[in-house]
Amino acid sequence: MTDTAIAPDALPAAFAAAGDLDAVNALLPQAGVGPGWAKPKPSVYPQPNRIFVPAHWRAADTRAALDSASRYVDTHMSERRNLIMVNPHPGNDYATARTLVAAYQLVLAGETARSHRHTPNALRLVLDAEPGAYTIVDGNSIPMAPGDVLLTPNWKWHGHDNRASSNAFWIDFLDVPFIHLIEPMFFEQFADWIEPAGDPQPDSPFRFAFAQTGPAVRAMAETRPGERLMELGPPHMTTIGLHLRHLSAGAALHDPRTTMNAIYAVIEGTGSMAAEGKRFSFSRGDVLVVPAWSASDWIADSDVTLLRVSDEPMLKMLGLLRSEQPD
Missing domain, CATH: 2.60.120.10 (Jelly Rolls)
Structure with a gap:
């Protein structure tokens, strides 16, 4: 870049007077553009430029970590007591894959996790839950049993109510990284903490029961x-x-x-x-x-x-x- 700023009206004359390509390149930043003939890195390539890496997370480790954290973190401090599976590629601090994120979550016996809604799609795979553990989706109590997959599509209210005598443990999956990329992120908390819910709906369309x-x-x-x-x-x-x-x-x-x-x-x-x-x-x-x-x-x-x-x-x-x- 040239050391001296050039008035916008003077740029056309400066380009006309440039004596070589280096002089042209030096003027380009003042026009707010970059040279397609000298890109700092390729913008197209013969096959995907892989950045995210294969990785593995052990449930035994994360369950032990969440059990320990539950002594200090409740659902008022953090609406979701969870551990995010951060892909270990340099510079990443959130996503599990380019478009998806996964997290282990723990809800204690007798505990509720506040209802909220957001534009990302979400779902969960239940690992441990006894009768009385529910996800509430748009006012419907959906039972949770091991192996079940429960959906919370975008912009639907959802919260968790564990009325069982044991803790509930599951894995959440969301498309948050994709929403971050294209930017239509919206989030809203339910005003009265947990959405009121009716009778349990084991046959809810948002539940794929592993049974x-x-x-x-x-x-x-x-x-x-x-x-x-x-x-x-x-x-x-x-x-x-x-x-x-x-x-x-x-x-x-x-x-x-x-x-x-x-x-x-x-x-x-x-x-x-x-x-x-x-x-x-x-x-x-x-x-x-x-x-x-x-x-x-x-x-x-x-x-x-x-x-x-x-x-x-x-x-x-x-x-x-x-x-x-x-x-």
Whole structure:
């Protein structure tokens, strides 16, 4: 950049008088533009420029951390007592994958978590909950049982009411990073803390009860040897896709690279996943992330059921869903 500022009206004459390309480049910042012929880094590239990395979080660790934190953090101090699964790539401080975030949450016995609503879509996978634990969605008490998936679509009031005698523990998934990117973030707290709710609605359309979905995915025909894949819905969310993935004991599967970001939560079973030179052993309640354009290899030590949370429907809608073709 030139050391001396040039009046806007004088810029055309300055460009005309530039004696070489370096002189032109030096004047460009004063016109508020950058040279497309000398970009500091490429703006297009032959394939995705992967930044987020495969990672794994253990439920045992996070449950112990939340149990400890619950002695000091209540739902008045923080509406959601949760631990965010921050992808360990340099510079990241929130997202689990480019478009998605996951967090473990704990609600104590007899505790309520304030109702609120927001433009991000959200859902939860229940790990531990006894009868009497509810998520309240738009005034409806929806029971929570282990393995259940509960939806809180965007701008619907939702809060939590644990009337059981034991603590409730689950995993939240949201498209907050995507909303941060495109910016239509809105959030509102319910004025009277917790939204009044009527009788429990076990058959709510916002609940996929594992008592039904678990046997259903196990009874499906295989999508490929050792694997069964079942979409959850309707209802569907426009930005988040949900699938139950069942792996038979002994299955060994390779997933090619895809533009889809996927977070996997282990509902039952044990096994391992390898991606980008890292191998992670997993068990019930653990979470794994396979970011866009990362291949992964799965081995099931026992029968495994996973919840896959992805941005697949959004990519399909935009015509951006691609998978690497085998050689």
